[in-house]
Amino acid sequence: MDKIEIRNVGVVGLGAMGGQLARHLQEAGFAVIGYDLRAEAMAAAEKSGVEPAETLSNLAARSDLIIIGVGFDSEVEAVIFGDDALLVGARPGTVIAIASTAAPTTMKKIVARASRPDLSFLDIPMCRGEQAAVDGKLLIMGGGDAATFDSCRPAFGTFSNSIHYLGELGAGQVGKLVNNLILWACISANYEGLKLADSLGVESGPLVAALLDSSAHNWAMESGVGALPMPWAEKDMTIVLKEADNARVSLPLSGTIKEVIKGIKIELGQDMPKMSDG
The missing domain is CATH 1.10.1040.10 (N-(1-d-carboxylethyl)-l-norvaline Dehydrogenase; domain 2)
Known part of the structure; x- marks a missing residue:
C-alpha cells in the first residue's frame, strides 16, 4: 500500500479524551475538524482552533484520517453507519481509526458491514486516562494494516508518547x-x-x-x-x-x-x- 499523507484529521467525540486529542493535533499543525452532539463540547473545541463540522458526513468529506472516540460499540456503529454518517461522506483512501474501547469482534463486523475496500480501518484504543490525554502522554495499542498504521503515527504521536502496534484489526482492542x-x-x-x-x-x-x-x-x-x-x-x-x-x-x-x-x-x-x- 502506498504511504498515506495525513493533513486533515476529523475527531468524532470531543469529550474529556477527544477534546484533548483534537487540541494536540491542532497545536501540532494538523487541520482538525470536530464533531460532537453537545454544543458545549463543540464550543470548547472551537476555542482551541478546531473547525466544526455540521454533520458526520461533512466531517468525513474533509478528513484524511478520522478518529472516533465515543463510549459504546453501538455508538461507534451509529457514527459510521447512521443517516448522514461517516460512510456517506468518506472519500476513497480515508483512514477510520476507532479509539473507543470496543469488542474486537465489533471491529471486524464494522469492516464487513461497511463493504468499502477503498477505506482503511484501524483500532487504536488508548490507556493511561484523562490526565495523560491532557499531557499528550497516552499509550496506544493498535491493530489493522501495518503500513496504514505507520502512515498515521505522526498524527497519533501528537497525543501519545507510547505507540504499540499489535497486529491485525482488533488486536489493539x-x-x-x-x-x-x-x-x-x-x-x-x-x-x-x-x-x-x-x-x-x-x-x-x-x-x-x-x-x-x-x-x-x-x-x-x-x-x-x-x-x-x-x-x-x-x-x-x-x-x-x-x-x-x-x-x-x-x-x-x-x-x-x-x-x-x-x-x-x-x-x-x-x-x-x-x-x-x-
Whole structure:
C-alpha cells in the first residue's frame, strides 16, 4: 500500500479524551475538524482552533484520517453507519481509526458491514486516562494494516508518547481488554486489602507507602486511580466476559472482578454511564 499523507484529521467525540486529542493535533499543525452532539463540547473545541463540522458526513468529506472516540460499540456503529454518517461522506483512501474501547469482534463486523475496500480501518484504543490525554502522554495499542498504521503515527504521536502496534484489526482492542482486566483486578485487590487493614486498625496512608515499596506495588495503587470515578469498569469487564464466551475460554476470575468492581462502585456511590454519556 502506498504511504498515506495525513493533513486533515476529523475527531468524532470531543469529550474529556477527544477534546484533548483534537487540541494536540491542532497545536501540532494538523487541520482538525470536530464533531460532537453537545454544543458545549463543540464550543470548547472551537476555542482551541478546531473547525466544526455540521454533520458526520461533512466531517468525513474533509478528513484524511478520522478518529472516533465515543463510549459504546453501538455508538461507534451509529457514527459510521447512521443517516448522514461517516460512510456517506468518506472519500476513497480515508483512514477510520476507532479509539473507543470496543469488542474486537465489533471491529471486524464494522469492516464487513461497511463493504468499502477503498477505506482503511484501524483500532487504536488508548490507556493511561484523562490526565495523560491532557499531557499528550497516552499509550496506544493498535491493530489493522501495518503500513496504514505507520502512515498515521505522526498524527497519533501528537497525543501519545507510547505507540504499540499489535497486529491485525482488533488486536489493539484485545490488548486494551487485557490491560483493563489486569487494571480492574489490581484495583479490586487494592480496595479489599486496604478495607481489611482498616478493619484491623491500620491506617491506609503509612500502609500504602509500605506497599508501594514492596512486591504488592502496582500502577493502580501508585496513581490512586481506584479512588477516582470508574465509569467504564463494568462495560470493560462485560466485553471481556463476552469475548471469552465467544472464544470458549473460561475466565472465572474475570466474573468475580466484575462483581467486585460493581460492589466498590455501589459503596462509592458511582453509577454506570448511560448510552447518552458517550
